[in-house]
Amino acid sequence: MISESFLMLMRAAVNFEEKNLKKRILVIEEEEAIRNLFSIMLSKMAYVVSLAENGRHGLNYFEKNAYDLVICDLTMDDTDGWTIARHIKEKSPHTPVILMTGWGKEEILPQMPQSRADFVMFKPMGFQEVKHTVEKFL
Secondary structure, three states: OOOHHHHHHHHHHHHHHHHHHOOEEEEEOOOHHHHHHHHHHHHHOOOEEEEEOOHHHHHHHHHHOOOOEEEEEOEOOOOEHHHHHHHHHHHOOOOOEEEEEOOOHHHHHHHOOOOOOOEEEEOOOOHHHHHHHHHHHO
16 A cells, blocks of 8 residues: 555655746757756756757747746857846846856856846856756746
């Protein structure tokens, strides 16, 4: 016989997955390996993930689709994450924008007050840090 606590745990897991499946995340990152890693991580967390290989494609995706969260690399060939964050916030002020960078905190944190980004993750980052940060904004 299945215990009541086991059934409650299973219902909670299903509800968590159903809730996350409705959440859409756009990842804008030029490096294919990092894009694919984010796709795997976020999909395993039951989010719907769209991938863009540069800022121009990312903004096009954002214009055509609704997203609950945007994760964007700070440094790209065609633009930068600060510009992407500004464009997204102009269109959708309540959509959280998380930037990721390999630059040091001392270079980036002074720019945060005037930026439109909600948060910056510093590379390298682990699965738990990504999971915690995403859940914090969704």
